[in-house]
Amino acid sequence: MSMASKESEDIKEYWNQRALAANKSPTATTDDVFLRELEIKTFVKKIGEMNLKEDSVVVDVGCGDGYSTLRIAAMFPCLKFVGIDYSDEMINTARRRLAEAAIAENQIVEFQVGDATTLSDIVPTNSANVVMTDRCLINLASPEAQYDAIEQISRILCKNGCYLAIENFIEGQNELNRTRAAIGLNEIPVRWHNLFFHEDEFLTRAKSYFKRVEIDNFSSAYYYATRVIYSKECQLNGTKPDYHHPIHQLAVDLPSIGSCSPIKLAVLVK
Numbered sequence: 001m002s003m004a005s006k007e008s009e010d011i012k013e014y015w016n017q018r019a020l021a022a023n024k025s026p027t028a029t030t031d032d033v034f035l036r037e038l039e040i041k042t043f044v045k046k047i048g049e050m051n052l053k054e055d056s057v058v059v060d061v062g063c064g065d066g067y068s069t070l071r072i073a074a075m076f077p078c079l080k081f082v083g084i085d086y087s088d089e090m091i092n093t094a095r096r097r098l099a100e101a102a103i104a105e106n107q108i109v110e111f112q113v114g115d116a117t118t119l120s121d122i123v124p125t126n127s128a129n130v131v132m133t134d135r136c137l138i139n140l141a142s143p144e145a146q147y148d149a150i151e152q153i154s155r156i157l158c159k160n161g162c163y164l165a166i167e168n169f170i171e172g173q174n175e176l177n178r179t180r181a182a183i184g185l186n187e188i189p190v191r192w193h194n195l196f197f198h199e200d201e202f203l204t205r206a207k208s209y210f211k212r213v214e215i216d217n218f219s220s221a222y223y224y225a226t227r228v229i230y231s232k233e234c235q236l237n238g239t240k241p242d243y244h245h246p247i248h249q250l251a252v253d254l255p256s257i258g259s260c261s262p263i264k265l266a267v268l269v270k
């Protein structure tokens, strides 16, 4: 097995283990549960603005345990949702969640095991109105695999379909770390299983497959409040940061300013 495929297997195993450990708690895909609230709010706003026709199809690639997919689906009972993830354990949890979810009786929501790197084998060409990824493509082992997945996403979208990508960018991480350093906080490293995008490269390469590509710093104020101000307070008080501290909940509603977060929303129109 090559180094790259060994690393990919390790990453998949990491997500399987997280799904098993979390069971149905909402921490399978992130410990920062309020950040995910902000992500859900951001997707709901964007999908709402699209005024999609009844039965339009939304595909959530790397849907994890289905927590966000189901929360978003509940806001759009006339749309069909398909969640795809390569982790069997994540999909098992998603299906269990679906069985108990408060979604409309005749709404179609499905979860299936599938890999973002072979997406166009699973989802028919031109069939989706919206594709979402939320911190999924940063798990792929190389830029080539990431941009190949983006090309496949463009293939499964219909004309004028929209790809909403919440993914991590190195420039935001660097800006965050510069801000932290200015007040004596340590650098936050990129985690072993993540490969962040470079903004210029993303814009250039994604424009080969999409007619419009825009990047929105939707979580900058959230990061400034939680990873700069709150982190400094913890350092001064000698306490360990806690994702359930009320500043996280408060920060979800801050209007975004600056570009101080690795996590950005890219809106790509086919």
Ligand SMILES: C[S@@+](CC[C@H](N)C(=O)[O-])C[C@H]1O[C@@H](n2cnc3c(N)ncnc32)[C@H](O)[C@@H]1O
Binding pocket: 012, 015, 016, 029, 030, 036, 061, 062, 063, 064, 065, 067, 068, 084, 085, 086, 087, 090, 114, 115, 116, 117, 133, 134, 135, 136, 139, 140
């Ligand atoms: C950070 S979690 C986010 C999950 C979900 N989108 C959310 O926001 O809660 C990343 C997810 O991507 C999935 N994933 C990573 N690489 C993938 C791939 N190549 N194909 C499909 N899913 C993948 C993982 O199994 C994991 O569930």
